[in-house]
Amino acid sequence: DAGVTQSPTHLIKTRGQQVTLRCSPKSGHDTVSWYQQALGQGPQFIFQYYEEEERQRGNFPDRFSGHQFPNYSSELNVNALLLGDSALYLCASSIPTTSYEQYFGPGTRLTVT
């Protein structure tokens, strides 16, 4: 049973560029959440997707957007990258309200230079 997978593992981008990160949820899960983890900090909630719609959003600017596909996989897009966007981006999948567990992927480490 495959867990949550994320791609790419590492990414280096230049300030002002755009980036797309991808996540495939654990089998049977239909909800995907994205978190940003800056160095030395705990993860911060970006947003959550369910039934291909953004269900909940954290305190992140509109430069952060996402998408969920019919197969429940998800993308996180960040436009106009800033140096402060450098972080580990974690994807978590779950089944809403039926289980308290969220399964996290290994993350994508984004470096903005």
Place this chain on the structure above:
Amino acid sequence: AQKITQTQPGMFVQEREAVTLDCTYDTSDPSYGLFWYKQPSSGEMIFLIYQGSYDQQNATEGRYSLNFQKARKSANLVISASQLGDSAMYFCAMREGSYTDKLIFGTGTRLQVFP
């Protein structure tokens, strides 16, 4: 105000000893859940244990137990019989309300287990 507070940036423990990692939380919602995650250097967040606000008994999962003191708003993680593989970052997190999966994390505690 911080929703989740972890006051121990780092902890050391000898192999086979028990260790307690502290976590306090702040919420006015009567329904909430408390979580502990382990994050090795690889980056993946590994779920350890969960405690619901209405659970009467403290949660246990193998060598992990959660010391839930509701009145004090604390949810400390106890790891018994520490192993070298327990060395990692540990995060306390909270989910507020019944209809959200959003987790609010603390800043973490780095645990180092030595032989």
